[in-house]
Amino acid sequence: MDTKSYNRELPTLQDVAREARVSTATVSRTLNFPNQVTEATRLRVMETVRALNYTPNFSARALAARRTNTYGAVIPTMENAIFARGLEAFQKVLVANGATMLVASSSYDPQIEEDQIRNMIARGADGIVLIGNDRKPEIYRFLEERQVPVIIAWTGSSLAGRSCVGFDNVAAARQLALKAISLGHRRIAFISAHTVSNDRARDRVAGARAALRDAGLDADAMPLVETKYSIQCGQDAFATIMAADPKPTLVMCGNDVLAVGAIKAAQEMGLDVPGDVSITGFDDIELATIVSPALTTVHVPHRQMGRLAAEMLLAEVRDKSEPRQINLETHVVERQSLAAPRDQG
Amino acid sequence: MDTKSYNRELPTLQDVAREARVSTATVSRTLNFPNQVTEATRLRVMETVRALNYTPNFSARALAARRTNTYGAVIPTMENAIFARGLEAFQKVLVANGATMLVASSSYDPQIEEDQIRNMIARGADGIVLIGNDRKPEIYRFLEERQVPVIIAWTGSSLAGRSCVGFDNVAAARQLALKAISLGHRRIAFISAHTVSNDRARDRVAGARAALRDAGLDADAMPLVETKYSIQCGQDAFATIMAADPKPTLVMCGNDVLAVGAIKAAQEMGLDVPGDVSITGFDDIELATIVSPALTTVHVPHRQMGRLAAEMLLAEVRDKSEPRQINLETHVVERQSLAAPRDQG
DNA sequence: ACCGAAAATGTAAGCGCTTGCATTTTGTAT
DNA sequence: ATACAAAATGCAAGCGCTTACATTTTCGGT
Numbered sequence: 166m167d168t169k170s171y172n173r174e175l176p177t178l179q180d181v182a183r184e185a186r187v188s189t190a191t192v193s194r195t196l197n198f199p200n201q202v203t204e205a206t207r208l209r210v211m212e213t214v215r216a217l218n219y220t221p222n223f224s225a226r227a228l229a230a231r232r233t234n235t236y237g238a239v240i241p242t243m244e245n246a247i248f249a250r251g252l253e254a255f256q257k258v259l260v261a262n263g264a265t266m267l268v269a270s271s272s273y274d275p276q277i278e279e280d281q282i283r284n285m286i287a288r289g290a291d292g293i294v295l296i297g298n299d300r301k302p303e304i305y306r307f308l309e310e311r312q313v314p315v316i317i318a319w320t321g322s323s324l325a326g327r328s329c330v331g332f333d334n335v336a337a338a339r340q341l342a343l344k345a346i347s348l349g350h351r352r353i354a355f356i357s358a359h360t361v362s363n364d365r366a367r368d369r370v371a372g373a374r375a376a377l378r379d380a381g382l383d384a385d386a387m388p389l390v391e392t393k394y395s396i397q398c399g400q401d402a403f404a405t406i407m408a409a410d411p412k413p414t415l416v417m418c419g420n421d422v423l424a425v426g427a428i429k430a431a432q433e434m435g436l437d438v439p440g441d442v443s444i445t446g447f448d449d450i451e452l453a454t455i456v457s458p459a460l461t462t463v464h465v466p467h468r469q470m471g472r473l474a475a476e477m478l479l480a481e482v483r484d485k486s487e488p489r490q491i492n493l494e495t496h497v498v499e500r501q502s503l504a505a506p507r508d509q510g
Numbered sequence: 511m512d513t514k515s516y517n518r519e520l521p522t523l524q525d526v527a528r529e530a531r532v533s534t535a536t537v538s539r540t541l542n543f544p545n546q547v548t549e550a551t552r553l554r555v556m557e558t559v560r561a562l563n564y565t566p567n568f569s570a571r572a573l574a575a576r577r578t579n580t581y582g583a584v585i586p587t588m589e590n591a592i593f594a595r596g597l598e599a600f601q602k603v604l605v606a607n608g609a610t611m612l613v614a615s616s617s618y619d620p621q622i623e624e625d626q627i628r629n630m631i632a633r634g635a636d637g638i639v640l641i642g643n644d645r646k647p648e649i650y651r652f653l654e655e656r657q658v659p660v661i662i663a664w665t666g667s668s669l670a671g672r673s674c675v676g677f678d679n680v681a682a683a684r685q686l687a688l689k690a691i692s693l694g695h696r697r698i699a700f701i702s703a704h705t706v707s708n709d710r711a712r713d714r715v716a717g718a719r720a721a722l723r724d725a726g727l728d729a730d731a732m733p734l735v736e737t738k739y740s741i742q743c744g745q746d747a748f749a750t751i752m753a754a755d756p757k758p759t760l761v762m763c764g765n766d767v768l769a770v771g772a773i774k775a776a777q778e779m780g781l782d783v784p785g786d787v788s789i790t791g792f793d794d795i796e797l798a799t800i801v802s803p804a805l806t807t808v809h810v811p812h813r814q815m816g817r818l819a820a821e822m823l824l825a826e827v828r829d830k831s832e833p834r835q836i837n838l839e840t841h842v843v844e845r846q847s848l849a850a851p852r853d854q855g
Numbered sequence: 856a857c858c859g860a861a862a863a864t865g866t867a868a869g870c871g872c873t874t875g876c877a878t879t880t881t882g883t884a885t
Numbered sequence: 886a887t888a889c890a891a892a893a894t895g896c897a898a899g900c901g902c903t904t905a906c907a908t909t910t911t912c913g914g915t
Contacts, residue, residue, distance in 0.1 A: 225901035
């Protein structure tokens with residue numbers, strides 16, 4: 166008894182060709198370049214395709230054509246609305262262009278990121294989008310060797326003429342800090358994501374420092390706590406910061422999630438936000454409008470970055486277009502968590 | 511002048527074989543079944559691999575081996591913490607097993623979902639996870655023909671002996687509703703996601719109805735508004751519901767996002783939650799703990815589903831294990847948005 | 856009707872890998 | 886030493902598609 170008797174093979178291009186009484190080349194052309202084929206042939210072939218319920222084998226196609234029509238994205242985490250949103254937009258564009266997305270998350274771990282990148286390349290990604298600039302030079306070397314187009318997202322500047330689509334993290338944070346300073350804040354503390362191998366986080370801190378410097382304050386004295394990405398971590402960091410003396414009148418946070426944690430912690434400590442202490446975020450995710458008080462934060466064009474990244478990647482691969490550097494606008498969204506400090510002293 | 515002079519070809523298995531003075535078969539075995547090869551050979555081959563900086567070509571491998579080691583997930587949307595979380599867990603397991611994840615989102619559109627499923631199969635996904643049972647029978651037929659293992663997630667029951675990993679949406683919603691009824695609620699309204707081709711949403715409504723019936727109330731009279739998935743939609747739906755007379759004392763929502771919208775709307779209408787009206791959610795995402803009042807909701811084991819889905823898929827593909835149906839526990843998380851109604855009349 | 860260019864189609868050589876089978880090497884028991 | 890099974894390796898035939906090049910068909914102009 167043949168145990169796998171029902172494992173009938175799938176129809177191949179050959180089968181279609183035989184059935185439609187044309188060569189495999191013609192079938193291939195009908196599928197890939199319909200306009201290179203007579204209307205009659207096209208109809209006949211398509212009919213056969215339908216009749217046999219044929220689906221092309223992408224591996225074979227990729228092997229023969231030497232491109233996979235697949236694009237990768239390696240992001241720090243999917244559990245974060247901002248990246249998820251960007252991804253969703255990224256994939257929409259790809260699908261609209263008949264391409265497929267490969268995703269991997271690195272959990273903010275450079276080693277995992279490297280593995281994932283190599284894996285995507287091995288799987289034949291035609292192009293790849295990465296978040297931020299910070300990574301070992303050998304990774305970039307590897308990518309160049311393989312001649313795989315790369316887009317750096319989430320930052321408006323990149324090195325070595327690489328493509329990027331993002332915004333100026335320094336400027337955005339600086340603008341927010343300046344606004345706070347103009348409201349009278351002088352003692353500003355910062356809760357940041359870990360800045361090692363995270364240029365976005367570093368830039369945001371730098372932006373705050375720059376604003377302090379602009380105002381003639383001691384930027385280096387700014388209390389800074391680095392922590393992981395979660396509400397709980399934001400809470401803990403806030404507690405650490407408020408243990409200092411004198412306490413800051415404003416705690417800036419490197420992202421909204423940390424800020425929400427900070428607000429929670431403040432409220433648990435019986436502090437009024439923004440009465441006793443102001444808190445700001447960065448990203449403008451949904452959470453920012455839900456938390457009470459609603460978060461004053463920096464709006465970041467997540468979807469737009471995802472969309473543009475896909476378009477740029479497709480252009481570079483399909484039209485051999487030149488790398489571009491796109492710097493998008495951000496703006497401060499004023500809500501309720503930032504106000505003038507109560508004690509101006 | 512050769513314009514692509516710098517397009518040096520990547521090393522292939524052949525190159526490694528020649529360099530290491532073995533056959534391609536041996537290199538292949540060294541890479542895939544190291545224990546079928548002498549220690550000495552293995553070392554020599556691996557050394558050569560490193561020296562040439564060789565990476566296997568997955569398309570070729572997939573074509574020859576007739577499996578891609580790739581697993582797909584088609585989810586309604588990535589912009590939703592619950593699916594994102596599940597995905598993250600799904601991918602972690604895959605990566606730990608040397609496999610890759612393909613993701614696609616359908617935007618809750620059955621047609622897009624179908625296209626995405628077919629696309630994944632064409633791309634050679636070795637297995638696939640789908641959310642919920644509702645879809646055209648021909649899709650299931652297609653999948654069976656192709657003999658691709660499928661896992662239905664987000665629901666604890668499936669038809670035709672298909673594998674699933676999830677929970678009982680009816681029972682979970684019923685339990686929550688019963689709790690509310692025991693608090694004294696009699697006039698209960700429901701805001702649901704669209705129930706067409708969404709069995710999870712339908713089941714949750716059914717659960718609420720079942721509870722009403724248990725309590726001897728008229729389940730069919732329960733006001734029901736169906737809407738899309740967003741905070742704004744939740745707000746609008748809440749307004750619609752509260753325009754009725756008599757107003758409900760409890761508005762149950764099919765998910766946390768809608769519930770947050772409902773709370774927002776209530777507050778904008780000057781209604782106290784839960785004083786004037788109770789509101790419940792479903793999912794227990796982060797948002798639920800942030801919104802004020804914090805949401806009483808049903809906790810759903812998102813990560814666990816993702817993890818188990820991956821494990822089951824791998825087992826079915828690699829070990830030919832039998833389909834399984836896994837029904838996970840859920841539980842009501844009591845926070846502040848549900849309380850006894852003020853007017854018991 | 857005939858010619859030549861352009862359009863359509865066919866031929867067949869791979870793409871880089873896996874794997875069944877054949878062959879060689881190794882290890883063990885005599 | 887010798888015989889033999891088991892382990893390691895090699896040989897070579899594909900996997901299903903694309904595409905350069907060769908061949909045939911079509912069609913406008915005469």
